[in-house]
Amino acid sequence: MSFTTAMTKHVPFSSRLLRAAGYINGAWTGGGATKTFDVINPATGEVLASLPDMGAAETAAAIDAAYIAQVTWAARPAKERAATLRKWFDLMIANADELAAILTAEMGKPLPEARGEILYAASYVEWYAEEAKRIYGETIPAPSNDKRMVVIKQPVGVVGTITPWNFPAAMIARKIAPALAVGCTVVSKPAEQTPLTAIALAVLAEEAGIPAGVLNIIVGLDGPAIGRELCGNAKVRKISFTGSTEVGRILMRQCADQIKKVSLELGGNAPFIVFDDADLDAAVEGAMASKYRNAGQTCVCANRIYVQSSVYDAFAAKLAAKVGELNVGDGFKPGVTVGPLIDEQGVAKAEDHVRDAVSKGARVVLGGKRIEGTGTFFAPTILTGVDRSMKVAREETFGPVAPLFRFDTAEDVIAQANDTEFGLAAYFFAGDMKKVWRVAEALEYGMVGINTGLMSSETAPFGGIKQSGLGREGSRHGADDYLEMKYLCIGNL
Numbered sequence: 376m377s378f379t380t381a382m383t384k385h386v387p388f389s390s391r392l393l394r395a396a397g398y399i400n401g402a403w404t405g406g407g408a409t410k411t412f413d414v415i416n417p418a419t420g421e422v423l424a425s426l427p428d429m430g431a432a433e434t435a436a437a438i439d440a441a442y443i444a445q446v447t448w449a450a451r452p453a454k455e456r457a458a459t460l461r462k463w464f465d466l467m468i469a470n471a472d473e474l475a476a477i478l479t480a481e482m483g484k485p486l487p488e489a490r491g492e493i494l495y496a497a498s499y500v501e502w503y504a505e506e507a508k509r510i511y512g513e514t515i516p517a518p519s520n521d522k523r524m525v526v527i528k529q530p531v532g533v534v535g536t537i538t539p540w541n542f543p544a545a546m547i548a549r550k551i552a553p554a555l556a557v558g559c560t561v562v563s564k565p566a567e568q569t570p571l572t573a574i575a576l577a578v579l580a581e582e583a584g585i586p587a588g589v590l591n592i593i594v595g596l597d598g599p600a601i602g603r604e605l606c607g608n609a610k611v612r613k614i615s616f617t618g619s620t621e622v623g624r625i626l627m628r629q630c631a632d633q634i635k636k637v638s639l640e641l642g643g644n645a646p647f648i649v650f651d652d653a654d655l656d657a658a659v660e661g662a663m664a665s666k667y668r669n670a671g672q673t674c675v676c677a678n679r680i681y682v683q684s685s686v687y688d689a690f691a692a693k694l695a696a697k698v699g700e701l702n703v704g705d706g707f708k709p710g711v712t713v714g715p716l717i718d719e720q721g722v723a724k725a726e727d728h729v730r731d732a733v734s735k736g737a738r739v740v741l742g743g744k745r746i747e748g749t750g751t752f753f754a755p756t757i758l759t760g761v762d763r764s765m766k767v768a769r770e771e772t773f774g775p776v777a778p779l780f781r782f783d784t785a786e787d788v789i790a791q792a793n794d795t796e797f798g799l800a801a802y803f804f805a806g807d808m809k810k811v812w813r814v815a816e817a818l819e820y821g822m823v824g825i826n827t828g829l830m831s832s833e834t835a836p837f838g839g840i841k842q843s844g845l846g847r848e849g850s851r852h853g854a855d856d857y858l859e860m861k862y863l864c865i866g867n868l
């Protein structure tokens with residue numbers, strides 16, 4: 376269990392933020408793991424680290440520790456928990472460059488984008504450090520004079536979190552921060568592709584004074600076994616998962632036996648609609664941000680771009696000019712704006728979607744194929760002449776492929792946009808205010824970006840409807856997912 380001696384030239388193996396171990400009850404350990412697994416840099420294929428392949432037994436030990444720690448953590452005054460989280464936030468900011476380098480090394484996104492993600496992750500910690508002090512209950516006017524009625528809020532208890540590789544810092548932070556803020560403790564399983572960022576965040580959490588057992592990290596390849604333990608262990612009262620709808624469904628089923636609370640941030644198939652009265656340059660800028668951020672590997676990425684017929688060609692030309700300026704490469708190289716896809720599977724899916732569209736009549740305006748050589752790079756792609764028979768209309772590509780659909784009326788595009796089992800994010804660009812309200816209300820999505828391609832923020836409720844999930848992360852609502860309401864009825868007064 377080790378780091379390769381030259382982890383990368385940007386992140387020395389001796390980084391004080393790295394440990395070749397999981398974190399259980401305040402100890403850096405592999406538990407009883409007898410095997411290791413490798414963490415790979417997707418830009419170079421280089422092995423960055425070998426970590427203990429922890430499983431169900433280590434998860435159970437972490438749950439025991441979290442269960443014991445929860446009582447004393449919840450008993451601390453909110454102000455004290457808030458101060459500890461604030462210290463964690465300060466350390467994340469102070470170490471943002473090193474955290475970003477670790478993130479780029481294991482996930483691939485360009486260094487400035489990785490730094491942006493670290494600041495975004497830290498913003499959740501700051502927000503919930505503040506919210507910790509504002510978990511208010513309520514009083515209810517009783518229907519008779521001899522009673523008083525009150526609602527208090529209490530932490531749900533031990534929380535299991537399972538997070539994806541595409542935002543290795545932000546996804547974990549926006550679960551752990553509200554959980555810890557309200558008095559829960561956490562057993563966290565980061566994606567096996569990107570555990571190093573989670574480890575580095577936990578090193579800083581320890582340094583900030585988060586007590587032993589309050590935050591635990593399990594690293595390992597056997598996601599199903601770790602997930603089963605988290606869902607099946609009665610000491611865990613809630614699961615918070617970000618990832619595919621397919622896995623979310625399995626976890627929800629596993630939680631059903633114990634009626635365990637679940638928060639699920641699942642797949643999307645975001646429509647991005649450009650009406651003919653939109654500012655086309657702003658729409659292109661929005662599409663660039665929404666589609667090509669993180670090389671298209673974002674659950675809120677525009678997946679289907681609908682453009683009204685009269686501006687279709689103009690929009691396609693402007694978008695192609697901008698996409699042509701993107702610079703694909705190793706995220707550590709200055710000037711690179713698009714990194715690699717996470718792995719070969721990611722490349723295969725993008726290839727499959729392009730092949731399927733072309734076989735049914737689409738035209739490749741730009742890109743359309745992998746960039747040969749080392750690493751898993753896919754050229755930023757634009758497809759025109761796409762229609763609803765193609766995979767790009769139904770499935771999330773999770774890559775830098777922009778299919779441009781043509782539409783004529785608002786009614787038609789709203790029907791097409793809503794014709795999916797997903798309901799996470801939607802975007803549209805329009806000028807007329809009457810249309811803005813009508814379309815915003817008609818789109819069946821948890822989040823709608825209007826004249827913007829970027830809407831994520833720690834201050835806003837992030838989450839989906841339909842098969843895109845349950846619950847919200849961020850904002851004052853994000854804390855509610857980690858709280859139980861208790862009604863107290865005081866009688867005989």
Ligand SMILES: O=CCCC(=O)O
Pocket residue numbers: 541542545672673674675831837
């Ligand atoms: O991919 C999921 C989350 C992305 C975001 O928070 O903007």
